[in-house]
Amino acid sequence: xxxxxxxxxxxxxxxxxxxxxxxxxxxxxxxxxxxxxxxxxxxxxxxxxxxxxxxxxxxxxxxxxxxxxxxxxxxxxxxxxxxxxxxxxxxxxxxxxxxxxxxxxxxxxxxxxxxxxxxxxxxxxxx
Ligand SMILES: [Zn+2]
Numbered sequence: 390x391x392x393x394x395x396x397x398x399x400x401x402x403x404x405x406x407x408x409x410x411x412x413x414x415x416x417x418x419x420x421x422x423x424x425x426x427x428x429x430x431x432x433x434x435x436x437x438x439x440x441x442x443x444x445x446x447x448x449x450x451x452x453x454x455x456x457x458x459x460x461x462x463x464x465x466x467x468x469x470x471x472x473x474x475x476x477x478x479x480x481x482x483x484x485x486x487x488x489x490x491x492x493x494x495x496x497x498x499x500x501x502x503x504x505x506x507x508x509x510x511x512x513x514x515x516x
Pocket of ligand 1: 398399400401402403449450451452453454
């Protein structure tokens with residue numbers, strides 16, 4: 390069972406950005422990336438449309454970019470929910486869950502609506 394990690398591919402957990410530092414024992418998730426740098430070559434941001442009409446952004450590494458498709462939507466949405474659940478358990482240390490979290494169980498990824506390379510995005514922002 391895996392969780393979404395800072396700067397990593399949301400499909401396979403490999404880095405999608407340079408990992409500059411890792412979390413220590415004093416942090417919430419020891420051993421996981423803490424500070425990230427530049428996007429790695431080929432990393433992309435995929436926009437997806439959700440059933441409730443909202444959109445979300447998915448980060449993928451160069452290896453997952455060409456193979457990501459509808460077969461990944463279910464497992465990825467489950468991973469996102471699992472990661473929110475972990476965040477609430479570890480960071481806010483509560484077992485209570487807000488309504489939006491309950492609603493997320495009946496939501497899902499419907500369709501991909503666009504892709505952009507992270508490098509293009511980051512370089513565009515500082516141009
Ligand atoms: Zn990947």
